[in-house]
Amino acid sequence: GENVEQHPSTLSVQEGDSAVIKCTYSDSASNYFPWYKQELGKRPQLIIDIRSNVGEKKDQRIAVTLNKTAKHFSLHITETQPEDSAVYFCAASKGSGGYQKVTFGTGTKLQVIP
Amino acid sequence: GAGVSQSPSNKVTEKGKDVELRCDPISGHTALYWYRQRLGQGLEFLIYFQGNSAPDKSGLPSDRFSAERTGESVSTLTIQRTQQEDSAVYLCASSLVAAGTEAFFGQGTRLTVV
Numbered sequence: 193g194e195n196v197e198q199h200p201s202t203l204s205v206q207e208g209d210s211a212v213i214k215c216t217y218s219d220s221a222s223n224y225f226p227w228y229k230q231e232l233g234k235r236p237q238l239i240i241d242i243r244s245n246v247g248e249k250k251d252q253r254i255a256v257t258l259n260k261t262a263k264h265f266s267l268h269i270t271e272t273q274p275e276d277s278a279v280y281f282c283a284a285s286k287g288s289g290g291y292q293k294v295t296f297g298t299g300t301k302l303q304v305i306p
Numbered sequence: 307g308a309g310v311s312q313s314p315s316n317k318v319t320e321k322g323k324d325v326e327l328r329c330d331p332i333s334g335h336t337a338l339y340w341y342r343q344r345l346g347q348g349l350e351f352l353i354y355f356q357g358n359s360a361p362d363k364s365g366l367p368s369d370r371f372s373a374e375r376t377g378e379s380v381s382t383l384t385i386q387r388t389q390q391e392d393s394a395v396y397l398c399a400s401s402l403v404a405a406g407t408e409a410f411f412g413q414g415t416r417l418t419v420v
Contacts (some may be wrong), residue, residue, distance in 0.1 A: 237413065293339075294339070298348040
């Protein structure tokens with residue numbers, strides 16, 4: 193089955209700096225890569241996703257890049273703000289006859305220091 | 307309701323008792339997941355249902371854990387003879403059956419075994 197590894201497990205940055213979280217996946221058939229943000233005491237929520245036919249996607253201060261050859265994808269947050277502090281999870285899934293179990297990474301706890 | 311609903315939101319039980327957790331997915335979502343999240347930890351996959359296919363039970367940690375889902379409706383996660391190490395937040399998520407779609411999480415059930 194799919195295996196998703198995520199690094200780093202914790203990340204502290206100064207407010208205004210950039211943060212990068214990296215994930216690798218094992219199944220070359222995976223074609224959908226979402227990122228979820230979980231604020232303290234809340235449920236995970238999708239913040240951005242990318243499909244395998246695209247190399248990069250951006251939404252305001254958040255961007256995700258995908259390298260299919262190397263089987264890794266990354267989340268980039270620019271101009272970080274205290275409200276970006278949360279746990280971020282990457283995930284990978286594939287559509288095969290409608291079967292698309294999502295496999296999550298282990299999470300990165302991001303702390304933005306004011 | 308508009309989102310994934312879980313009940314109860316909190317459950318305190320004595321060691322050795324059985325507990326049943328409930329998840330109401332978003333209407334029309336045929337994929338349903340259960341995860342366990344210990345304090346400060348990542349998402350531990352438990353079980354995945356998709357339509358009428360046989361569920362993927364590969365994440366269930368022991369035979370004390372079981373889950374049922376009838377069709378595309380409510381799912382229940384049952385933990386028998388609870389142990390203190392079962393204390394965690396149990397999250398349910400649902401999604402449409404399609405290649406690459408967002409998983410929507412419930413608010414979770416916080417289980418405390420005393």
